[in-house]
Amino acid sequence: TTFKENILFTHRGLSGPAILQISSFWRAGQAVTINLLPELDLKQQLADWRETQPQKSLKNSLTTILPKRFIEILHESNAIPDCNINQLTHSQIEDLANYIHAWQIKPNGTEGYRTAEVTLGGVNTDELSSKTFEAKKSQGLYFIGEVTDVTGWLGGYNFQYAWSCGFAAGQYA
Incomplete structure (x- = not known):
């Protein structure tokens, strides 16, 4: 990369x-x-x-x-x-x-979570409806934005993703 x-x-x-x-x-x-x-x-x-x-x-x-x-x-x-x-x-x-x-x-590490601007992980998107962002195993529970396991490039893409999936979830919640 x-x-x-x-x-x-x-x-x-x-x-x-x-x-x-x-x-x-x-x-x-x-x-x-x-x-x-x-x-x-x-x-x-x-x-x-x-x-x-x-x-x-x-x-x-x-x-x-x-x-x-x-x-x-x-x-x-x-x-x-x-x-x-x-x-x-x-x-x-x-x-x-x-x-x-x-x-x-060869970096000897990172500054850790306390100062992180980039993190990985979150709610597995395979466990969510791609249309509504509702949890497949728990009706009425929605996960959107950076709490989901979606990582993008820097430059506002995470904001766009958060707004877009928030809008999509809001259509069904």
Whole structure:
């Protein structure tokens, strides 16, 4: 499953629309792959920098396209070479582009239900009438909206679903 949305680096981890979207699919222990520069070909950018700013450090150049603190952490962990642009080998350029365009992380968990914006589960829709949202096993009992086991993308779809099934149930209740 892929999403092309923004991510946010926070003091506690990653957040933002893409992270919230993928959280519905992620399971503990799984790695997540993130293209940190989906709109930019890093190999081409490095080639351009070799022409225009060959003596500039790789670290300082990368801070123009990625968050400075993130680049500092990558630098401190030796994930990026400590050199000027013109000192990069072809192999280092290839490795760096692969690393940035397919950055892999293995989340150590979530913030939990207390701060959740996305949750899974709920009343099984197989147990409800698809026309009225009435419980098949209990006449007069209706389940609508986010209490049902329906998960959609971010962007108001849950509101639309809640309003639509509320309207449908209201026609029969």
